[in-house]
Amino acid sequence: MKKDDLIEVTIEDLSEEGTGIGKFEGMTFFIKDAVIGDRVRAKIMKLKKTYGFARLMEVLTPSPDRVEPLCPVARQCGGCQIQAMSYEAQLAFKTRKVESNLKRIGKFEEIPMESIIGMEDPFHYRNKAQFPFGKNRDGKIITGFYAGRTHSIIENTSCHLGKEVNEEILEKILAWMNAFHVEPYNEATGKGLMRHSLIRCGFRTGEIMVCLVINGRKIPGEEALVDSLKIIPGMTSISLNVNKEKTNVILGREVINLWGRPYIEDYIGEVKYQISPLSFFQVNPVQTERLYGKALEYAGLTGEETVWDLYCGIGTISLFLARKARKVYGVEIIPDAIEDARRNASLNGFTNTEFYVGKAEEVLPEKYEKEGVRADVIVVDPPRKGCDETLLSTMVKMQPERIVYVSCDSATLARDLRYLCDNGYELKRVCPADMFPQTVHVETCVLLSKPG
DSSP: OOTTOEEEEEEEEEOTTSOEEEEETTEEEEETTOOTTOEEEEEEEEEOSSEEEEEEEEEEEOOTTBOOOSSTTTTTBSSOSOTTBOHHHHHHHHHHHHHHHHHHTTOOSSOOBOOOBOOSSOSSOOSEEEEEEEEOTTSOEEEEEEBTTSOOEEEOSOOSSSOTHHHHHHHHHHHHHHHTTOOBOOTTTOOOSEEEEEEEEOTTTOOEEEEEEESSSOOTTHHHHHHHHHTSTTEEEEEEEEOOSSSSOOOOSEEEEEEEOSOEEEEETTEEEEEOTTOOOOSOHHHHHHHHHHHHHHHTOOSOOEEEEESOTTTHHHHHHHTTOSEEEEEESOHHHHHHHHHHHHHTTOOSEEEEESOHHHHHHHHHHHHOOOOSEEEEOOOTTOOOHHHHHHHHHHOOSEEEEEESOHHHHHHHHHHHHHTTOEEEEEEEEOSSTTSSOOEEEEEEEOOO
């Protein structure tokens, strides 16, 4: 075998990234855009000692689970990895992914797995989208999404994961850029004004926010742009975000309000949230309500419990729990998120919440060792890297009756669960939740409790 050879492979599995996996002459090949069950012809692109990478050239025999993607650029775009797979097969793949990691990494033999929480309509679920601007080879101003693992823009104004109104908004922005000769930002040179457009939509309220991320502090034709956008039904907030740094980070720290309120409002369940351009807010509110409902169910609150919510963000889980708990303490490292959490608690009339700025692995040990704080229930929703061992150790010392672990990475989840179960806890319930249909990502909610 050598580079550029054509091979025929049956796809037997998918990688964590959603890449097809099959074998040819004893060697494992990774083939992007293939679906489990496909028989494909592929061209070898790179060879290692025991595995290789190949490009899908032709689907010879399609898998029973293969479907035609709704999006015409699904294969080129980096946003969706598995849109060519039926939704039932996506859910099965994600369930297997969680189960496999708990067995392989966590060394759990019996897993109390519940049915994955899927969506009735697995499209148009995102309440937030960020669109970069650039130029194509002909010099035309375009917007869309980056191709996988690159910063090349795939032109697309009608993403099937976002709200339908995004297309109308983007067409108006492109028309304004052309009318007023607004140059898109060029990452290589650092020149150009228009970097990204951030669009947020309130699913329950119908409120819409548009925030233009610019390499400057003002825009030409401001009034014309505002006039064209504000007539869109639901438009509530139009602003600029200043980012003059030569960086891949999308948002800068300064927001300049152009029209309307500096925020929109929306709900998760019966809890109302104010969302500014810089706020973190779950992008799939429908599934967030169901996932947090599961976390609340696992917490088993009666109204008498003291709860610690670690990595609490803007307090989304905290406020869900506060309705049923005696007291909820939230910890988050980002000061702006804690300000949002406090404001959201006040907005909803909660008086039984308290929020701390800091690293969970520093705040909780300090509160426990110096102030003797206790917890009946600990809820933890860490970033992809999982929990610091110092934090896990403190959680064990505090001996809460129940630990509810919400995870966006089942590999680090499995590692942390192994630690907690080696130190006195039992794995009671596991429920995956599909927060991001058409992608390989899956959330998991887990209940641990003390024996007896």
